[in-house]
Each structure stands twice: as C-alpha cells, then as structure tokens.
Amino acid sequence: MEFEPYRIMAIEPLPFPSRKERRKALGEASYNVFHLRSRMITIDLVSDSGTGTMSVKQWRNLLMADEAFSFQKSYDDFVAKAKELTGFEFILPVHQARAAEHILCKLIIRKGTRVIANHLFATTREHLIRCGAEIFELPREGSGDINLKLLKKRLKKDSVVILSVT
Structure with a gap:
C-alpha cells in the first residue's frame, strides 16, 4: 500500500x-x-x-462530529449546559450572532421603535430597518465611544427601547 x-x-x-x-x-x-x-x-x-x-484538536472534533441532520447529541449537551450556566428554562441556539439579531429584532422591534447606538454592524442595521426601527447612531468623533452629550439630548427627547454600545 x-x-x-x-x-x-x-x-x-x-x-x-x-x-x-x-x-x-x-x-x-x-x-x-x-x-x-x-x-x-x-x-x-x-x-x-x-x-x-483551527487547531489540530478542533479539526479532529470537526471531522469526528455527528453529521445527523437534526437532534445530534452535541445539541442536547449544549442546551443542557446553557440552561445550567444561565438558569434559563428556554434556550434557542443559533449558528451566528446575526441569526440571533434577526430573531431578537422580529420579537421586540416594531415600526417606530427607537434604537440608539454608537455604531451598528451592517447586519444589525439591516435587521432594524426591515423591522421599521428609527435608528440614531451617535458616535463620539475620533473614537468608538458613544457621544454622551447627544445621548443625553436624545434620551430627554424620546423614549428609547434599545441602547446598543458595541
């Protein structure tokens, strides 16, 4: 051979x-x-x-993973550990943060919901726009921070549902 x-x-x-x-x-x-x-x-x-x-160990685990279409043992293990760590009764695993954003936006954003942020990822912005949110990005010039003066003004003026600082 x-x-x-x-x-x-x-x-x-x-x-x-x-x-x-x-x-x-x-x-x-x-x-x-x-x-x-x-x-x-x-x-x-x-x-x-x-x-x-990826490390050699990660490649090994990937190649040895359960390839069943659904109900893999690793899913059950993950959900059980997430429940244990968070104390939450319901856990909905997603493959990436953008999938979680999509679900979250569908659940809590309605037309006219005000969202304030220092900076939004493109996917986050798109999810918010599709759900009808009013977006107020308030970056502080020359940094990744939020502009606190503009934030204070905005909070006095409007009720806000979400404040995101990334």
Missing part, C-alpha cells in the same frame, strides 16, 4: 506586536478596533465568524 509521507496541518503564524506597536496602532485607529489592521491582532475577539486558524 502506498501513502504520501506527510501530515495535513492547518497553521498560521500569529503576529505578536510589542506593547509600543499596539499602543501606536490603537492611536492610529482612533481607538476603534474595527480600524485595526489584522497584522496587529494576535487574538481576534471582535467576530463570531471564526477568523482564526
């Missing part, structure tokens, strides 16, 4: 910028993590889309 003499691996060297380089990059990005270059990010916690390289 012939075989090819190598192992398949998935690796990517991680950047490890110095503290000085990280501080400089943050300043250049106006302290907005969405403006940082990927070469300055060692561990990316901004996205739920899995932007990092």
